[in-house]
Amino acid sequence: MTETSAELTKKLSAAVEKMPAFPKSVQRILELTRDINCQPKELVMVIEKDPVMTMKLLRILNSAYYSFPKQITSVNQSVVYLGLNTVKNMALSFAAMGSLPSQNAAGFDVQRYLMHSLTTASIARTLCQKYSHDGTDPADCYIAGLLHDFGKVVFAQFLAEEFKEALARSAELSISLHAAEQQIIGTDHTVVGGMLVEKWQFPKQLTDNIRNHHSEISPDNTVQSCLFVADQISKHLALGNSGNHVVEELSPALAEHFGGHLEDIIGRLGDISKLTNEAQVFAQVAKEV
Secondary structure, three states, X not given: OOOOOHHHHHHHHHHHHHOOOOOHHHHHHHHHHOOOOOOHHHHHHHHHOOHHHHHHHHHHHOOOOOOOOOOOOOHHHHHHXXXXXXXXXXXXXXXXHHXXXXXXXXXXXXXXXHHHHHHHHHHHHHHHHHHXXXXXXXXXXXXXXXXXXXXXHHHHHHOHHHHHHXXXXXXXXXXXXXXXXXXXXXXXXXXXXXXXXXXXXXXXXXXXXXXXXXXXXOOOOHHHHHHHHHHHHHHHOOOOOOOOOOOOOOOHHHHHHOOOOHHHHHHHHOOOHHHHHHHHHHHHHHHHO
């Protein structure tokens, strides 16, 4: 992590404070679903109190992507059909989408950024399901994937000129975006992203994983390693675009843990079209509603 001056820290803090709060309803959903004894009706009650979330949930469930035999008209039905974890991930995704600006002066493509975040989240969750043996909740990998690059959104809105220059330098010199940010802004999106997630009162472990997702990655940290590999896969397959085109090599330790390099891992994931189609549906609903 880059050391920041007091002046830059103050500037970043001011930018983070301008970001919208994370919905309390979603924080409550995350709290409930961490409890293995959570009752579906408790989750339903929280979602029903959030009309925007309810509308988005029903819009997706009644889309051609799911093609249920009959129309879903209630949150309770959605939990019955999809289960707690899927509904939780949807709620979290909707909340993140709701924090995205419709436009920004940096020219940062938010829709393509959103696709990158959603596909990275889904791939990270899948990697955790396939490769984790330490009891890590795959949902934690999904959350990390969804939020890992949110610092770029802060930059695009509140340090627009500097971020625009960093995007241009990254493309021109074929260097990673976080390296270009460090050169121009004096820090990178992992720092401000960690500050934002901390403001949103997520667990410290998630904050640390976001702050360090471009640092040296250890296979012992399941969330961070699954996030890193998923991020590289999303970039390699051009699933959306978060402004960073540099695909980083896996360290020998990560390659050993995941049984090979990116092409090998992608091959073992099989058909990921379901993951990308789901992300496209989510992104479309975010754009419409």
